[in-house]
Amino acid sequence: MKIIGVHAYTVRSKTKVPFVWRKGLIGSDPVTEQTWLRLVTDSGIEGWGRAPRGAIALDLVARRLKPWLLGKDPLMKETLWHELWEIDRIEEIPMYLMGFVDSALWDITAKAAGLPLYQLLGGYRHEIEAYASTVTYRTTKEFLDVADQCLARGFKAIKLHAWGDARKDAALCQALRKHVGPDIALMYDGSAGFDPYESLYLGRALEEAGYLWYEEPMREFSLNAYRRLCEQLDIPVLAAETSDGCHYNVADFIAQGAADMVRTSYHYKGGITGGLRVAHLADSFQLSAEVHGMGVENIHLCLAIRNNHYYETLVMGNPVVFESCIDRHGRVHAPAGPGLGFDVNLPALEKSAVARL
Ligand SMILES: [Mg+2]
Known part of the structure; x- marks a missing residue:
């Protein structure tokens, strides 16, 4: 299996119920940002991951993750996970951005196996x-x-x-x-x-x-x-x-x-x-x-x-x-169905994205 497409979509929504933390810690922003990562494979299976934040996620996908992931076998997660640590050595990337790549790869693997991830x-x-x-x-x-x-x-x-x-x-x-x-x-x-x-x-x-x-x-x-x-x-x-x-x-x-x-x-x-x-x-x-x-x-x-x-x-x-x-x-x-169980509506996501790759 090969990754033939790497896409990212940042969406924004008004924070409905703000969260409040202890003295000194910033609570929720008035607007919540999230970036979805979509990996398309030559088998027709797509994998999804998500991370908080917009610009920082899109920047990393555009500069490092997309060129690195294209052509890779998404089932070789162990290899890719260690290669991500090498990228981290240069970028000092937020851990959640490692997380959304790895999650998308597991989503593909679990869908290929026809099993819920757990x-x-x-x-x-x-x-x-x-x-x-x-x-x-x-x-x-x-x-x-x-x-x-x-x-x-x-x-x-x-x-x-x-x-x-x-x-x-x-x-x-x-x-x-x-x-x-x-x-x-x-x-x-x-x-x-x-x-x-x-x-x-x-x-x-x-x-x-x-x-x-x-x-x-x-x-x-x-x-x-x-x-x-x-x-x-x-x-x-x-x-x-x-x-x-x-x-x-x-x-x-x-x-x-x-x-x-x-x-x-x-x-x-x-x-x-x-x-x-x-x-x-x-x-x-x-x-x-x-x-x-x-x-x-x-x-x-x-x-x-x-x-x-x-x-x-x-x-x-x-x-x-x-x-x-x-x-x-x-x-x-347990979420039902194979993979992580995200229910992403792609046309709606493409329409609502405030930034995309
Ligand atoms: Mg805690």
Whole structure:
């Protein structure tokens, strides 16, 4: 099989429900941009990948990816994945742009096999529990109200993204535990908002409140800082979400004792190939590799990886807007049909694209 066409389309839409993060972090832009990558093969099978952002994606496709991919065999994903790392050495490309190339190649492979992607990747389960991953709300009262809406919607697990103030966040976490009782799984995500002292303070509060994991309290630059935190706390520290370098880097987090659980995903770990590698690496140490983020690509990873326990779905706005793929028991199911399961209307996409190649 050969790639005979490489196309990209950037679309823009008005952000319907803006998301809000902790102090210091930019939330959603008023306009959301996304770029679709379409690989056309001589067999008639087409593969799709997608990435956030417009200009940066189109620039990379035009200068590097298109000339490189044309004529290549899309089934030789391992070769192409390593060639992408060579391109990364020159370009320092955002990981999500590795992700959309690799996803499109897997889409082609799974369509050629006539299988939904997760079954091609191994196939561990057909559905999985989701956790409600909150944006940052204004008050404790509002967070508790949002938690009630999530529980009423069938969720049995909630993760907080709070204000980025160690004391206030600790009090919120404890108030939420009191509010929902002992049987709901609770997690906390610091989105790298803290220094080591604040991280320790907050981690102790989470331990007391029986949280399931403590995610990314600090930027993931210092393995030493993470190793110290893991030693000081009993609660599992979940790290290596945004660290570059895929399994080459996650391996050091594990070897140094700088994470008790690790993050994986298609968009921050170099696609499906990288996401799986991290999961299998962690599995060999009997550690969890929890899948970060939403989207059908991550659903396939969640269904294929044994040592992942949830699908992460963002809950935004109040009244809360829930992702449509979540059933009334708070679970997400396997996409039907071969490939990744994107349902792209090409003529409509061509018409609506604000920029294309
Ligand atoms: Mg996170």
